[in-house]
Amino acid sequence: MKHPDKKVLLEMFSTMTKIRLFESELQKFFAAGKIPGFVHLYLGEEAVATGACAALKQTDMITSTHRGHGHCLAKGGDLKLMMAEIYGRSTGYCKGKGGSMHIADFNIGILGANGIVGGGGPLAVGAAFSCQYKDTRGVCACFFGDGASNQGTTQESLNMASAWKLPVIFINENNGYGISCPQSKSMAITDIADRAAGYDMPGVVIDGNDVLAVYEAVTMAVERARKGQGPSLIECKTYRWRGHFEGDACVYRSEKELEEWKAKDPIPRFAKKLVETGTATQTELDGITASVAAEIEAAVKFAEDSPFPKPEDLLEDVYA
């Protein structure tokens, strides 16, 4: 495998920072009552989406989850359009009809965040089938949680993708919890990747807080998939910093556990590596962070200055 060059590495740093700052802003705006509905933050898990999407081409596809902002941004989603959508404005990605849980951009392969846990698996299988059918050599990455791995839809998707040798990269984001339910109560196994054996596909466990580990594992799975050798299952061990959704009091887990994971923050860890290997200077990284912050500020302004949809728009887009 070819080692990622500096451009790719800095791109990854920028993406992780973008997700971090975007969501930190959202956290504030949600608390201030500016955002309706549910918001599920991805804070702490940035390395997974970032490493995975860096291994994909723009023409490749992803399916996402209710915790989808990170996937969307990593795949190249537009900050302004995302922010406006989450604010419910008519200028948003989905004209305000979707909100946080239903952002899509088919032009860059984002087949949609999803409000149904386990909903993405079958969609990814279908998308990958279209690649095989049209012989595009494209792939589809399917992000799903540890909780979602227990849905029948997920098992059915693993099976079908393997039986048909479809180019799906199943990326399990194991943050240890499905809402309040710890993994130990929802399954008897420790590694979800073990399930790959039952479907005769490679299954690997990696450190989901190490963006390069994610990048490497997904790159290998993508190469396999492009060669027509079928799907892979990659389990990324990670942790979500916030509650399941904003407003969750998190009674089901300890402060200590959170602190332990915060110490493994994927962003400073990657920054340190970049500096230590002489790939970038701290000044360069600070510059990236500052420009990302400015972009986000502009996105917030765009969202807040945008109009709400008009009631007359209600029946638009029901049928194509």
Add this chain to the structure above:
Amino acid sequence: MAIKTYLQALNDAMRQEMERDENVFIIGEDVGKFGGCFGVTQGLFDQFGERRVRDTPITESAIVGAAAGAAAAGLRPVAELMFVDFIGVAFDQLFNQAAKMHYMFGGKAKVPMVLRMPQGAGVGAAAQHSQSLEAWFMHIPGIKVCIPSTPADAKGLLISAIRDDNPVVFLEHKILYGVEGEVGDEATPIELGKGEIKCEGTDVTIVATSLMVHSALQAAETLAAQGISAEVVDPRCLVPLDKDIILNSVKKTHALVVAHEAVKTAGAGAEIAAMVAEEALDYLDAPIVRVGAPYCPVPFSPPLEKAYIPGADQIVAAVKSLR
């Protein structure tokens, strides 16, 4: 009597039934310490422990199917899905398994389970978390369907649902969880299939369900100020449906408006309207009018969601269109 919320009333019903009957247990995602997605099972885990308040993996099929199996084997499960919208994942277990067992097995099996599911729009939860799906359940013989609008009804109906020997789909409106009302301390069941007149009137019958009962009552006030006396009828259950209370009201008022939050097309209102047309057409002085949501998914953005949900204004307009 005490003033309680709809949510507390539901919680009361489960607690009292669990205290009364060892066979009653709760099963669902995050129903334990977390207390349920909307807090309806709060405190039950602390009181009854893990044996009787069971957190499951995220597996709606297994929740509904396991409830059906446990019920067939003699227990009385109260299963919760976080949102009615997730029933699609588990539909086979409900409509081909739970709903069919009694009939298919020649009356030998009983499936005394309750499936509680919040529905409805109004919290910015968008298309996959806001639907009103009661019509789907009405269409399947073998299950009963409760759709309470007040705290007292929620409690009384849930008690009956738990004691009933059939699968009961229990549809709660998430906006109603915080609504307060008088609730008796006793565990007094309300017979499934008995509607209630929420407000008496003589000029027009408004049959409404769930959140729309409250809109209908508001509409009735507005109409009263304009000299029109509306009777608001809440069937409370859609299966069995209290036809008598609806027909008797129509026979008195000679006019009918049916209001629900679900999309109007093929909604529960269509069934009620057709039933009245079949059985009491001669009593009607005007065509039946239905009020329901427009034929589109529930949108996210607040102004669009507001435009989606039918309210008192539409009911008032519907009544006025009769004259």
